[in-house]
Amino acid sequence: MFARAIQLKRFDAPSSCTFSSYRRFSAFKSQNPANQGIVDFLMQHKDEEDRKAKPNWFKVHAYNSAILTVSKIDTPIRSGEDLHAIPGIGARITERINDYLYKQYAQSASQDDEAFQNATRVKAKALFSTIPGVGPAKTRQLVEAGCLSIESLLSNEFSSYLNPIQLLHAKYLRNGNWFNKRRDADNVLEFCRGSLGPGYELALVGEYRRGFDSFPAVHVIISHPDHVHVPLPTSPPLDTGIVKGRGKGLSLFPTQDRRRERWLSHPENIPETLLQSDIIPSLQRQYLIADPIQVSRTSWKGYILLPDENGNAGQSRQDRARAIEKKEGRFTTLIMQLVPQKSFASSLAFYTGDDMFNRYLRTSAQQQGMLFNEHGVWQWTANEKTPLPKPSNSSELPSSEADSDSTQSQSSITQANSADTANAVDTVDPVNATATANDVLARSTQSSPSSPAEDGYWALQPSATEEEIFELLKIAYVKPEDRIGPGNWGVVKKNWKRPVSAHSESGDTHDDVPT
Template sequence: MLARHSFFTRYNASLLGNQAFTRKSSTLLKSSVNQPIIDLLNKHREVEQNKPASNIFRIQAYDNAILAISQLQIPIRSANDVLKVQGIGPGIAARINEHFLKDQTLSEIDPPLYQEMLKARAMKEISALPGIGSATAKKLVEAGCMYPEDLKLPQFSSMLSSKQLAKIKYSDSSTPIQRQDAQDVLNFCRDSLDSQYEFTLVGDYRRGIMTFPEIQIMVTHPHFVHVPLPTTPPPDSNASPTKRPRSKTKKVDENPNPLHTSIIPALQQRGLIAETFTSTTKSWEGIIRLPGPQSNWGSIADRIAAINNTQGSFKKMKIHIVSQKSRAASLICLTGDGDFEKDICYRARHRNMLFNEYGLWKWTLSPLEATPTLMPASTSAPTSTDSNSTTNDTHSFWSLVNCSTEEDIFKQLGMESIDPTRRNFSFINSKPRKKRTSVPPSTY
């Protein structure tokens, strides 16, 4: 096989790319050894050219392939052979591979070559499935998985993660989501839980993007108020901050997380959630079945039956549970984009402050009210008289700045209010970036 490949010449790219073909000239090209393949490609070229919206680049690819193959002096026996020829890509190679597989005698004449082509076809079909790349497809094919249907078998499904299995099961979950679909999901969530729960669409939706890969929803509740203290060192210091004294609270007395006790169970019972990927104390991620407008919701039994039978449209969704005190900061972080959030963090550091998903923080120095710490008898007392040291006379910590809205945070950082649809780094630094279709600025 390797010896046969050595005969193939890699043709000059400019010759193939600049050759101007017409329908007539491509059909006139002949080959003494590969005419059936040229006829095959001419047929596919004609089909593409006769489409109402033909792809000129695809037609040019066929032209380049026909020219390259017509110049070969040895017969092509598999798709691997043509991949050695410059000007032929994997798409055309796959069509040639299918052409050879139709020859029923090939399995008897050259069994190794026949198996090689079967594996190439399996690789193409399996790697095209959502959530499965070429590396995973190669492992599956080497293990004996030759068709997408084989993935239902335990020996192959066990090689995939829960996310990969769900993406295969709900194949349309990778297709773009429309804004109306997100609004329908928001209405369904609000209808499913107590009015004290506040649901807000964030992410791409809030930035005004017309279509997006997943729905992101932020949830707050007046009883969910815990905010963890930052562990970031104080400004202009490499030291770790001293933890602020807190009253001791037993775990059993702490309020349970409403994400797991109320939100997710309610959405499962009402027939929205189809599959769970991950579930933490801060977020849930998985697959949901789009409920559609309220007039099409139907009964709970109907929705659950549709999920069990994989009927309907399924999409990815992520739910974030946020402390009521952190609502403004979380809105900024979850709205994005990532570069915008980094810029906010930079502006906070420039003012000796800290910004994270829980809020805007300032470094606070306050006198210690506790009695001086007694030194062990075996330890010498410190002799440092550094006037900058606050270890023995002050207690320092990060304190949360009272900001109930995003505008409050912007004001603290010396910024004007920025509409969610303009929250991208190009708007901040006036550098152009690739444009995305979005809706006009408005209130979200």
Template structure:
């Protein structure tokens, strides 16, 4: 019956409205109330000024899936595996069934049912069908626990079997000890990561970093912010310093066509010792200073030139408060928390790093393809030319991470890469404004969230 519905093209999705017949013509032999519920949610979304066409499409798919069922839905278990019905819609259906079933019990039973999910001691519920009611309770708990990022169906089932039925239960030592470190961190910041970051938040963070690091550090907001996107999920910051000049050489020779019989043999180069890896400015200055000033809350990953973690949003400068106040707030998990990445880039790679960190990934691929056709290589460290030679040599201020032997020996040399304009010129391109580099929207590739730079 919903066969007339068409999936919107992602390039112009916000302008489209799905085609669905009026309520009166959409009927279900076994689950009319649930169909009506989903139709109501769909209509409410359509009527919003900023209606999300993908949400509308999700409700329409769910309606179609429910209508095709030849048996009544008694709990979320009956719909969770249906195509087109995700976790959020399953939760809405289960909540509807829970409330509907609770209405059939006495008011005391309904209150007892509610209290179970607020941490109170469970009590005996006198219901017409206790088996169904308990299944509703169980499914509700599975959905609630599954809403924590990183907790999948298997972990949620183990927790429910152990007696955990709510987020409050999950935060107790008895059940939090069953979580991995990543799951525990997601629980700690639940409700924070789901909230988008606006441009003002990012600008406040940049101002805070500049005040804390000093004028010798050049700090630039990149990623979604530089592409002009209004709301995003992570702040990306590019940092440079006159003293950081190390430019790693590419580890691979130029692209060799498949028909070539050239044998490539890689040799693992000298690995840096652990103490050497920790001697750049990212580890000795940038991260310690930002942590001491009460910005950094957690570290998710940390490499030689990049860091990703959780920060406490400082807000406008007038509300920063004292350093002691900010550190205390982080220790007590007060305030708003978001994800941030910091990337330390060498002076000679400023242009390529700015291009790479601004994104998006589809734009990276386009630049890499253009460079490859010219016999060059583009990465976050620069635009490179291959120089065939019998004797390998290295450009100034560059250290190879590995050596490569081919039948045609040679070495990489760094082309002009200190500005984006230089790189575009080398590739024979006109300058592309950062706000026009959202190639993933043009390509129509499916993404769960806005594409950011992949340089971590």
């Protein structure tokens, strides 16, 4: 109701406008009769959005603003280029207006008409701009070179303008629009459940879980009893005053070691986990996976062939193999995240998003002296040689410190880390043992003797549900469909400052190399 009141306050109808209510226009005349079709077209789309059970009031307001702006233009609008410099009309609505004009010209005018050619160029620019990684400069370069369709873009004449990843995106763009419906995501989830063996737990996250009707990618998190390794945070304790990197503690994703990231960019260097040994091969055997885009130890992103309405029983494997080979049917982007069982609730909250809500969760954790990431809520636990509090009995110690005495020196703890990583039953599985040993070795060699890691460790707090995570952070639970920022779920204190401890006063530094 508040958003509706704001729109009513901002709505200024011209004298030529007569309407029965704010929601439904009965008549709206343009100052130039040549633009009346555009006004009627925008009114139709506004009414369609307005009649939905949960209308997007931002879209309704955008359409109202565009209707008012177009109605005041006294010159004929011949293509979307005529609207780029006019305030009050966004890029998406400009594309829709250009598509409308393109169809009108195609039905009534020859292709030699100048207006039709302008609309064709604008339509091509809008189409190429939807290809991930293709920016305005590349789009303009393609159109000026005479490339006006996806078929032309994939030809030998223009394919050299794009890199291999951009060409891969363009190849699947011609098979339909980028957006999926909720039913499409449900079909993908059921297909994956039917293709994987017992023991796997899957959940849809991202925009689907936030209640969106359409979204560009299907995002799934997967857990299994055999995948239990929980990576330890390597950030310094939040009370040290040490800030490494841009916006430390407030960014959505932790900063990664770039050298390790480059090394893992080669498929042959990726340590094998359940994702590589079981999940991906199982989905490939059922011909769900078409082309990979990005692969890491615990995540996979790529194109898949959407299952039909009957899930995995509606098509034979031969039919799906033929469709993938010939690029027939509907394809979409699938993102899979393999998460530890102990981290399923935190991964569910983290990957549901959105970005602004995750920032709210991470900052709320900082204000409680904790750390929140996709693996859980962490409490800094001090060793006995420091005046910081001892770990409580309710805290769950990470496996690398679980078998170590709290009075050991840092060198003893490092040796215990290396030994326990290979045989810790409740933390490391055989599939992840190699990767974990490498991670522990990297942390032990990159920590200086004076680093804050000597004084304690991060302890994972038990949290089996999202509600328990919110309780640990001392904030009210927010439903997934309400996690769309900016929202009324809470206010992050802008003047909150990180407390300063003896670590920062002594001038110690810490090489922050998150896992």
